[in-house]
Amino acid sequence: MAKGMGRSPKVDLESGVEDATLLILQWLGEQGVGALIRIDAERLRDGQPAWTFAASGGPLEAGMRADGASVAECMGRALLRLREAGLAVPF
Structure with a gap:
């Protein structure tokens, strides 16, 4: 998929990624x-995607962020972006 095309890859919400989140953070x-990873109570109250994953440093050339309405959605998006950045996250 070309970057900047306005399309996002599908996130697998049934993968169980929320169960592996702490292991992924430790591996990173x-x-x-x-x-x-954090939840923003204000965004949750306003009905916006309240979960945020952020990462920087190490082999990442630039910092990255992923948001989602649930832990699974947020971490699914984060894994996609980490892999696009060249990190082969073992999940």
Whole structure:
């Protein structure tokens, strides 16, 4: 898929990624990547995607962010972006 085409790859919400989130964060830290996941109560209250994943450092050339309405959606998007950035996350 070409970047900037306005299309997003589909996120697999049934993959169980929310169960592996802490393991993914630990693996990223071992690669020198600082990462976090958080929920924003204000965005949740306003009906916006409240979950955010952010990462930077290590082999990432630039920082990255992924948002989602659930942990599964957020982490699914994050994994897609990490893989696009060249990190072969073992999940």
